[in-house]
Amino acid sequence: MPIEATFAHPQPPLAELGEPLNTEKIIVPTVKADTESATTLIALEDSYPDGGLRAWLVVLGCFLYACTVFGWGLNWGVLQDYYHTTMFPTTSLSVLNTIVGLANFTMNGSSYLFGGLGDRYGYKKMIAISCFLAYLCLLASAFVTKVYQLFLFQGCLFGLSQGIGMPLYFSLCSQWFLKRRGLATGIAVSGSGIGGGIETLIMRQLIVRIGYRDTMLTFSSIHAVIWIFAWFLLKERLPPGINPTAKKRWLPKKITGSFCSVALSMFFGVFGYLPPYYLSATYTRQMVPTINANSLLVTVPLIVMNFCLGIGRISAGRLADIFGATNMFFFSFLVGGLLQMIFWTFARTYPAIVVFSILNGLVGSWFMSLLPVVCAKLFGIEGLSTITGFMILANSPGQFVGTTIAASVLSATNNNWTAVSIYSGSMQIMGAISILYARFHKERRIFVKV
Helix, strand or coil: CCCECCCCCCCCCCCCCCCCCCCCEEEEEECECCCCCEEEEEEHHHHCCCCCHHHHHHHHHHHHHHHHHHHHHHCHHHHHHHHHHHHCCCCCHHHHHHHHHHHHHHHHHHHHHHHHHHHHHCHHHHHHHHHHHHHHHHHHHCCCCCHHHHHHHHHHHHHHHHHHHHHHHHHHHHHCCCCCHHHHHHHHHHHHHHHHHHHHHHHHHHHHHCCHHHHHHHHHHHHHHHHHHHHCCCCCCCCCCCCCCCCCCCCCCCCCHHHHHHHHHHHHHHHHCCHHHHCHHHHHHHHCCCCCCCCHHHCHHHHHHHHHHHHHHHHHHHHHHHHCHHHHHHHHHHHHHHHHHHHHHHCCCHHHHHHHHHHHHHHCCHHHHHHHHHHHHHHCCCCHHHHHHHHHHHCHHHHHHHHHHHHHHHHHCCCCHHHHHHHHHHHHHHHHHHCHHHHHHHCCCCCCCC
Protein backbone atom coordinates (compact mmCIF):
# COMPACT_ATOMS: atom_id res chain seq x y z
CA MET A 1 0.00 0.00 0.00
CA PRO A 2 1.25 3.53 -0.64
CA ILE A 3 2.77 5.41 2.25
CA GLU A 4 0.78 8.54 3.10
CA ALA A 5 1.02 11.34 5.57
CA THR A 6 -1.88 13.69 6.29
CA PHE A 7 -2.77 16.43 8.74
CA ALA A 8 -5.83 16.72 10.95
CA HIS A 9 -6.30 20.21 9.55
CA PRO A 10 -4.11 22.56 7.54
CA GLN A 11 -0.96 23.87 9.12
CA PRO A 12 -1.20 27.39 10.44
CA PRO A 13 0.65 30.01 8.41
CA LEU A 14 4.17 30.88 9.43
CA ALA A 15 4.29 33.63 12.00
CA GLU A 16 5.27 37.08 10.92
CA LEU A 17 8.12 38.74 12.77
CA GLY A 18 6.71 39.81 16.09
CA GLU A 19 3.78 37.34 16.01
CA PRO A 20 4.43 34.36 18.29
CA LEU A 21 4.13 30.83 17.02
CA ASN A 22 1.79 28.47 18.88
CA THR A 23 3.92 27.28 21.75
CA GLU A 24 1.38 24.79 23.08
CA LYS A 25 1.09 22.19 20.33
CA ILE A 26 2.24 21.65 16.77
CA ILE A 27 0.90 19.22 14.18
CA VAL A 28 3.32 16.54 13.09
CA PRO A 29 2.50 14.09 10.27
CA THR A 30 2.72 10.41 11.18
CA VAL A 31 3.73 8.07 8.36
CA LYS A 32 1.82 4.76 8.31
CA ALA A 33 2.07 1.76 5.95
CA ASP A 34 -1.70 1.39 5.85
CA THR A 35 -4.69 2.65 3.94
CA GLU A 36 -5.60 4.86 6.84
CA SER A 37 -3.57 7.94 7.52
CA ALA A 38 -3.11 9.26 11.02
CA THR A 39 -2.12 12.43 12.72
CA THR A 40 -0.37 12.85 16.03
CA LEU A 41 -0.51 15.99 18.11
CA ILE A 42 2.61 16.40 20.22
CA ALA A 43 3.71 19.09 22.59
CA LEU A 44 6.22 21.53 21.16
CA GLU A 45 8.78 20.63 23.81
CA ASP A 46 8.69 17.00 22.60
CA SER A 47 9.53 17.94 19.01
CA TYR A 48 11.86 20.74 20.04
CA PRO A 49 13.59 19.38 23.16
CA ASP A 50 15.75 21.43 25.45
CA GLY A 51 19.39 20.90 26.07
CA GLY A 52 21.67 18.14 24.97
CA LEU A 53 25.43 18.53 24.86
CA ARG A 54 25.39 20.62 21.67
CA ALA A 55 22.95 23.10 23.16
CA TRP A 56 25.00 23.57 26.32
CA LEU A 57 28.16 24.06 24.25
CA VAL A 58 26.35 26.95 22.53
CA VAL A 59 25.55 28.37 25.97
CA LEU A 60 29.23 28.05 26.93
CA GLY A 61 30.29 29.88 23.76
CA CYS A 62 27.86 32.74 24.43
CA PHE A 63 28.99 32.83 28.07
CA LEU A 64 32.65 33.25 27.01
CA TYR A 65 31.73 36.09 24.66
CA ALA A 66 29.77 37.80 27.41
CA CYS A 67 32.71 37.39 29.81
CA THR A 68 35.08 39.18 27.46
CA VAL A 69 33.04 41.53 25.27
CA PHE A 70 30.52 42.78 27.85
CA GLY A 71 32.73 42.10 30.85
CA TRP A 72 35.19 44.58 29.39
CA GLY A 73 32.58 47.32 29.55
CA LEU A 74 31.88 46.68 33.22
CA ASN A 75 35.52 47.19 34.22
CA TRP A 76 35.45 50.70 32.77
CA GLY A 77 35.36 52.08 36.29
CA VAL A 78 38.98 50.94 36.77
CA LEU A 79 40.15 52.50 33.51
CA GLN A 80 38.20 55.68 34.13
CA ASP A 81 39.73 56.08 37.58
CA TYR A 82 43.23 55.51 36.13
CA TYR A 83 42.67 57.99 33.30
CA HIS A 84 41.30 60.56 35.73
CA THR A 85 44.08 60.25 38.31
CA THR A 86 47.14 59.34 36.18
CA MET A 87 46.98 59.69 32.39
CA PHE A 88 44.62 62.67 31.93
CA PRO A 89 44.24 64.36 35.34
CA THR A 90 43.04 67.63 33.80
CA THR A 91 40.15 65.93 31.99
CA SER A 92 36.84 66.10 33.87
CA LEU A 93 35.01 63.01 35.04
CA SER A 94 31.98 63.84 32.90
CA VAL A 95 34.12 63.94 29.73
CA LEU A 96 35.68 60.56 30.53
CA ASN A 97 32.22 59.14 31.19
CA THR A 98 31.22 60.30 27.73
CA ILE A 99 33.77 57.87 26.23
CA VAL A 100 32.06 54.80 27.65
CA GLY A 101 28.72 56.46 26.96
CA LEU A 102 29.69 56.75 23.30
CA ALA A 103 30.78 53.09 23.25
CA ASN A 104 27.45 52.01 24.75
CA PHE A 105 25.46 54.27 22.43
CA THR A 106 27.25 52.96 19.34
CA MET A 107 26.91 49.38 20.52
CA ASN A 108 23.21 49.63 21.28
CA GLY A 109 22.41 51.94 18.39
CA SER A 110 23.89 49.53 15.84
CA SER A 111 22.44 46.34 17.36
CA TYR A 112 19.15 46.66 15.50
CA LEU A 113 20.90 46.80 12.12
CA PHE A 114 23.30 43.95 12.86
CA GLY A 115 20.65 41.83 14.54
CA GLY A 116 18.69 42.00 11.28
CA LEU A 117 21.79 41.18 9.24
CA GLY A 118 22.48 38.22 11.52
CA ASP A 119 18.98 36.85 10.84
CA ARG A 120 19.61 37.20 7.12
CA TYR A 121 23.23 36.15 6.63
CA GLY A 122 24.03 33.98 9.62
CA TYR A 123 25.03 34.57 13.21
CA LYS A 124 28.54 33.15 13.06
CA LYS A 125 29.66 35.31 10.13
CA MET A 126 28.63 38.48 11.91
CA ILE A 127 30.16 37.34 15.21
CA ALA A 128 33.52 36.68 13.47
CA ILE A 129 33.51 40.24 12.08
CA SER A 130 32.61 41.57 15.54
CA CYS A 131 35.52 39.79 17.24
CA PHE A 132 38.09 40.85 14.64
CA LEU A 133 37.16 44.54 14.90
CA ALA A 134 37.05 44.39 18.72
CA TYR A 135 40.56 42.90 18.81
CA LEU A 136 41.93 45.70 16.59
CA CYS A 137 40.35 48.32 18.86
CA LEU A 138 41.83 46.84 22.04
CA LEU A 139 45.22 46.54 20.38
CA ALA A 140 45.15 50.15 19.18
CA SER A 141 44.05 51.31 22.66
CA ALA A 142 47.42 50.26 24.05
CA PHE A 143 49.11 53.09 22.17
CA VAL A 144 46.76 56.02 22.91
CA THR A 145 48.27 59.23 24.25
CA LYS A 146 45.39 61.68 23.70
CA VAL A 147 41.83 61.79 24.96
CA TYR A 148 40.40 61.97 21.42
CA GLN A 149 42.07 58.63 20.67
CA LEU A 150 40.15 57.07 23.56
CA PHE A 151 36.94 58.42 22.03
CA LEU A 152 37.88 56.79 18.72
CA PHE A 153 39.17 53.35 19.79
CA GLN A 154 37.44 52.70 23.14
CA GLY A 155 34.35 54.71 22.31
CA CYS A 156 33.04 54.73 18.75
CA LEU A 157 34.85 51.82 17.05
CA PHE A 158 34.83 49.41 19.98
CA GLY A 159 31.14 50.10 20.55
CA LEU A 160 30.45 49.38 16.89
CA SER A 161 32.28 46.06 17.08
CA GLN A 162 30.25 45.09 20.15
CA GLY A 163 27.00 46.08 18.46
CA ILE A 164 27.65 43.64 15.62
CA GLY A 165 27.64 40.66 17.95
CA MET A 166 25.51 41.62 20.96
CA PRO A 167 21.97 40.81 19.69
CA LEU A 168 23.28 37.52 18.31
CA TYR A 169 24.82 36.31 21.59
CA PHE A 170 21.64 37.34 23.38
CA SER A 171 19.31 35.49 21.00
CA LEU A 172 21.20 32.34 20.08
CA CYS A 173 20.41 30.34 23.23
CA SER A 174 16.66 30.82 22.66
CA GLN A 175 16.98 28.74 19.48
CA TRP A 176 18.10 25.74 21.54
CA PHE A 177 15.78 25.88 24.56
CA LEU A 178 12.08 26.17 25.33
CA LYS A 179 11.34 25.00 28.90
CA ARG A 180 14.70 26.20 30.24
CA ARG A 181 15.12 29.17 27.93
CA GLY A 182 15.40 31.61 30.84
CA LEU A 183 18.03 29.55 32.62
CA ALA A 184 20.12 29.02 29.48
CA THR A 185 19.98 32.70 28.51
CA GLY A 186 20.71 33.74 32.10
CA ILE A 187 23.82 31.55 32.21
CA ALA A 188 25.04 32.91 28.88
CA VAL A 189 24.49 36.57 29.73
CA SER A 190 25.82 36.10 33.27
CA GLY A 191 29.26 36.09 31.71
CA SER A 192 29.12 39.87 31.53
CA GLY A 193 29.10 40.11 35.33
CA ILE A 194 31.44 37.21 36.05
CA GLY A 195 33.82 38.32 33.31
CA GLY A 196 33.54 41.91 34.48
CA GLY A 197 34.49 40.88 38.00
CA ILE A 198 37.47 38.83 36.85
CA GLU A 199 38.68 41.50 34.42
CA THR A 200 38.31 44.25 37.02
CA LEU A 201 40.34 42.24 39.50
CA ILE A 202 43.08 41.46 36.97
CA MET A 203 43.20 44.90 35.39
CA ARG A 204 43.52 46.73 38.70
CA GLN A 205 46.57 44.64 39.59
CA LEU A 206 48.20 44.73 36.15
CA ILE A 207 47.75 48.43 35.50
CA VAL A 208 49.54 49.25 38.77
CA ARG A 209 52.35 46.70 38.31
CA ILE A 210 53.17 46.62 34.57
CA GLY A 211 51.66 49.87 33.30
CA TYR A 212 48.83 50.78 30.99
CA ARG A 213 50.31 49.77 27.61
CA ASP A 214 51.39 46.26 28.63
CA THR A 215 48.04 45.74 30.37
CA MET A 216 46.13 46.56 27.19
CA LEU A 217 48.40 44.33 25.08
CA THR A 218 47.85 41.48 27.52
CA PHE A 219 44.09 41.91 27.52
CA SER A 220 43.81 42.09 23.73
CA SER A 221 45.79 38.85 23.32
CA ILE A 222 43.77 36.97 25.94
CA HIS A 223 40.52 38.14 24.39
CA ALA A 224 41.58 37.00 20.92
CA VAL A 225 42.33 33.45 22.13
CA ILE A 226 39.02 33.18 24.01
CA TRP A 227 37.01 34.50 21.04
CA ILE A 228 38.51 31.99 18.61
CA PHE A 229 37.72 29.10 20.96
CA ALA A 230 34.18 30.35 21.66
CA TRP A 231 33.42 30.82 17.95
CA PHE A 232 33.79 27.09 17.28
CA LEU A 233 31.28 26.30 20.03
CA LEU A 234 28.45 28.27 18.40
CA LYS A 235 25.84 26.80 16.07
CA GLU A 236 22.45 27.97 14.83
CA ARG A 237 19.26 25.92 15.07
CA LEU A 238 15.96 26.77 13.41
CA PRO A 239 12.83 25.95 15.43
CA PRO A 240 9.97 23.94 13.83
CA GLY A 241 7.55 26.01 11.80
CA ILE A 242 10.19 28.53 10.67
CA ASN A 243 10.74 28.85 6.95
CA PRO A 244 14.42 29.82 6.38
CA THR A 245 13.62 31.21 2.92
CA ALA A 246 10.75 33.43 4.08
CA LYS A 247 11.11 37.17 3.67
CA LYS A 248 12.68 38.71 6.75
CA ARG A 249 11.00 41.75 8.27
CA TRP A 250 12.72 44.60 10.11
CA LEU A 251 9.69 45.29 12.31
CA PRO A 252 6.52 43.40 13.20
CA LYS A 253 3.75 43.66 10.62
CA LYS A 254 1.75 45.49 13.26
CA ILE A 255 3.35 47.64 15.96
CA THR A 256 1.35 46.84 19.08
CA GLY A 257 1.12 48.57 22.44
CA SER A 258 3.08 45.69 23.97
CA PHE A 259 5.94 46.28 21.55
CA CYS A 260 6.05 49.96 22.51
CA SER A 261 5.73 49.07 26.20
CA VAL A 262 8.88 46.91 26.18
CA ALA A 263 10.78 49.51 24.14
CA LEU A 264 9.83 52.33 26.53
CA SER A 265 10.78 50.22 29.52
CA MET A 266 14.27 49.72 28.10
CA PHE A 267 14.49 53.39 27.11
CA PHE A 268 13.77 54.76 30.60
CA GLY A 269 15.21 52.05 32.82
CA VAL A 270 18.72 51.98 31.41
CA PHE A 271 19.34 55.65 32.31
CA GLY A 272 19.58 54.43 35.90
CA TYR A 273 21.29 51.08 35.36
CA LEU A 274 24.95 51.98 34.84
CA PRO A 275 25.78 54.87 37.26
CA PRO A 276 26.42 52.55 40.24
CA TYR A 277 28.91 50.59 38.14
CA TYR A 278 30.79 53.38 36.41
CA LEU A 279 30.87 55.68 39.43
CA SER A 280 31.61 52.97 41.99
CA ALA A 281 35.38 53.56 42.32
CA THR A 282 34.95 57.34 42.51
CA TYR A 283 32.12 57.00 45.05
CA THR A 284 34.14 54.64 47.25
CA ARG A 285 37.20 56.93 47.28
CA GLN A 286 35.11 59.95 48.24
CA MET A 287 33.03 58.21 50.93
CA VAL A 288 36.03 56.42 52.46
CA PRO A 289 38.98 58.82 51.98
CA THR A 290 41.18 56.81 54.36
CA ILE A 291 41.63 54.10 51.69
CA ASN A 292 44.82 54.35 49.65
CA ALA A 293 43.92 55.46 46.11
CA ASN A 294 46.06 52.64 44.63
CA SER A 295 44.64 49.98 46.93
CA LEU A 296 42.51 47.14 45.60
CA LEU A 297 39.93 48.07 48.26
CA VAL A 298 38.83 50.98 46.06
CA THR A 299 37.58 48.58 43.41
CA VAL A 300 36.33 45.77 45.68
CA PRO A 301 32.70 47.08 45.61
CA LEU A 302 32.80 47.13 41.80
CA ILE A 303 34.34 43.65 41.66
CA VAL A 304 31.69 42.33 44.05
CA MET A 305 28.91 44.03 42.09
CA ASN A 306 30.11 42.47 38.83
CA PHE A 307 30.36 38.97 40.27
CA CYS A 308 26.93 39.30 41.86
CA LEU A 309 25.59 40.54 38.52
CA GLY A 310 26.66 37.23 36.99
CA ILE A 311 25.13 35.18 39.80
CA GLY A 312 21.97 37.29 39.71
CA ARG A 313 21.44 36.77 35.99
CA ILE A 314 21.62 33.00 36.38
CA SER A 315 19.10 33.22 39.22
CA ALA A 316 16.91 35.52 37.13
CA GLY A 317 16.84 32.99 34.31
CA ARG A 318 15.73 30.20 36.63
CA LEU A 319 13.13 32.41 38.31
CA ALA A 320 11.85 33.47 34.88
CA ASP A 321 11.24 29.81 33.99
CA ILE A 322 9.26 29.41 37.23
CA PHE A 323 7.41 32.74 37.62
CA GLY A 324 7.54 34.22 34.12
CA ALA A 325 10.14 36.34 32.33
CA THR A 326 7.96 39.46 32.08
CA ASN A 327 7.19 39.35 35.81
CA MET A 328 10.89 39.11 36.67
CA PHE A 329 11.71 41.86 34.16
CA PHE A 330 9.35 44.21 36.03
CA PHE A 331 10.71 43.08 39.40
CA SER A 332 14.31 43.80 38.35
CA PHE A 333 13.66 47.43 37.44
CA LEU A 334 11.43 48.01 40.49
CA VAL A 335 13.81 46.57 43.08
CA GLY A 336 16.88 48.04 41.37
CA GLY A 337 15.34 51.50 41.53
CA LEU A 338 14.32 51.15 45.17
CA LEU A 339 17.79 49.91 46.12
CA GLN A 340 19.38 53.00 44.63
CA MET A 341 16.89 55.52 46.00
CA ILE A 342 16.84 54.06 49.50
CA PHE A 343 19.95 51.97 50.14
CA TRP A 344 22.57 53.76 48.01
CA THR A 345 21.43 57.11 49.40
CA PHE A 346 22.50 56.09 52.91
CA ALA A 347 25.49 53.85 52.05
CA ARG A 348 28.22 56.08 53.46
CA THR A 349 30.53 53.51 55.09
CA TYR A 350 32.68 50.90 53.40
CA PRO A 351 30.66 47.87 54.67
CA ALA A 352 27.41 49.55 53.57
CA ILE A 353 28.85 50.24 50.11
CA VAL A 354 29.84 46.58 49.76
CA VAL A 355 26.37 45.39 50.86
CA PHE A 356 24.71 47.75 48.37
CA SER A 357 27.02 46.45 45.63
CA ILE A 358 26.01 42.87 46.42
CA LEU A 359 22.27 43.59 46.36
CA ASN A 360 22.37 45.82 43.30
CA GLY A 361 24.41 43.26 41.39
CA LEU A 362 22.12 40.38 42.37
CA VAL A 363 18.84 42.02 41.33
CA GLY A 364 19.31 45.33 39.51
CA SER A 365 20.64 43.87 36.25
CA TRP A 366 18.19 41.00 35.69
CA PHE A 367 16.34 42.86 32.95
CA MET A 368 19.20 42.61 30.44
CA SER A 369 19.43 38.82 30.57
CA LEU A 370 15.62 38.54 30.50
CA LEU A 371 15.17 40.81 27.47
CA PRO A 372 15.48 38.11 24.74
CA VAL A 373 13.29 35.75 26.80
CA VAL A 374 10.61 38.44 27.16
CA CYS A 375 10.79 39.16 23.42
CA ALA A 376 10.49 35.45 22.58
CA LYS A 377 7.50 35.13 24.94
CA LEU A 378 5.65 38.21 23.71
CA PHE A 379 6.63 38.35 20.03
CA GLY A 380 7.79 34.87 18.98
CA ILE A 381 11.08 33.20 18.11
CA GLU A 382 11.21 34.09 14.40
CA GLY A 383 13.48 37.06 13.74
CA LEU A 384 14.34 37.18 17.43
CA SER A 385 17.72 38.85 17.01
CA THR A 386 16.09 41.62 14.94
CA ILE A 387 13.48 42.34 17.61
CA THR A 388 16.04 42.01 20.41
CA GLY A 389 18.29 44.38 18.47
CA PHE A 390 15.48 46.94 18.27
CA MET A 391 14.90 46.74 22.03
CA ILE A 392 18.64 47.17 22.61
CA LEU A 393 18.50 50.18 20.27
CA ALA A 394 15.81 51.65 22.53
CA ASN A 395 18.22 51.73 25.47
CA SER A 396 21.06 53.40 23.55
CA PRO A 397 20.22 56.95 24.78
CA GLY A 398 20.42 55.76 28.40
CA GLN A 399 23.64 53.91 27.70
CA PHE A 400 25.10 57.02 26.06
CA VAL A 401 24.23 59.78 28.51
CA GLY A 402 22.79 58.03 31.58
CA THR A 403 26.06 58.06 33.51
CA THR A 404 27.11 61.40 32.01
CA ILE A 405 23.90 62.94 33.37
CA ALA A 406 24.64 61.37 36.75
CA ALA A 407 28.16 62.85 36.72
CA SER A 408 26.72 66.24 35.72
CA VAL A 409 24.19 66.06 38.56
CA LEU A 410 27.06 65.29 40.91
CA SER A 411 29.03 68.34 39.72
CA ALA A 412 26.01 70.67 39.67
CA THR A 413 25.05 69.76 43.25
CA ASN A 414 28.58 70.13 44.64
CA ASN A 415 29.21 66.40 45.06
CA ASN A 416 25.76 65.58 46.41
CA TRP A 417 25.55 61.81 45.89
CA THR A 418 21.98 61.71 47.18
CA ALA A 419 20.87 63.63 44.10
CA VAL A 420 22.65 61.06 41.93
CA SER A 421 20.98 58.08 43.63
CA ILE A 422 17.52 59.70 43.42
CA TYR A 423 17.98 60.46 39.71
CA SER A 424 19.35 57.00 38.92
CA GLY A 425 16.79 55.07 40.96
CA SER A 426 13.80 57.03 39.65
CA MET A 427 14.72 56.19 36.05
CA GLN A 428 14.66 52.47 36.87
CA ILE A 429 11.26 52.91 38.51
CA MET A 430 10.07 54.48 35.24
CA GLY A 431 11.31 51.38 33.43
CA ALA A 432 9.27 49.17 35.77
CA ILE A 433 6.11 51.24 35.22
CA SER A 434 6.52 51.17 31.44
CA ILE A 435 6.54 47.35 31.18
CA LEU A 436 3.21 47.04 32.98
CA TYR A 437 1.14 47.57 29.81
CA ALA A 438 2.75 44.59 28.05
CA ARG A 439 2.47 42.48 31.20
CA PHE A 440 -1.26 43.05 31.75
CA HIS A 441 -2.13 43.04 28.06
CA LYS A 442 -0.74 39.52 27.94
CA GLU A 443 -2.48 38.40 31.15
CA ARG A 444 -4.73 40.50 33.38
CA ARG A 445 -4.42 38.23 36.40
CA ILE A 446 -1.69 39.25 38.84
CA PHE A 447 -0.51 35.95 40.27
CA VAL A 448 0.17 34.09 37.06
CA LYS A 449 3.29 33.19 35.08
CA VAL A 450 3.88 35.61 32.19
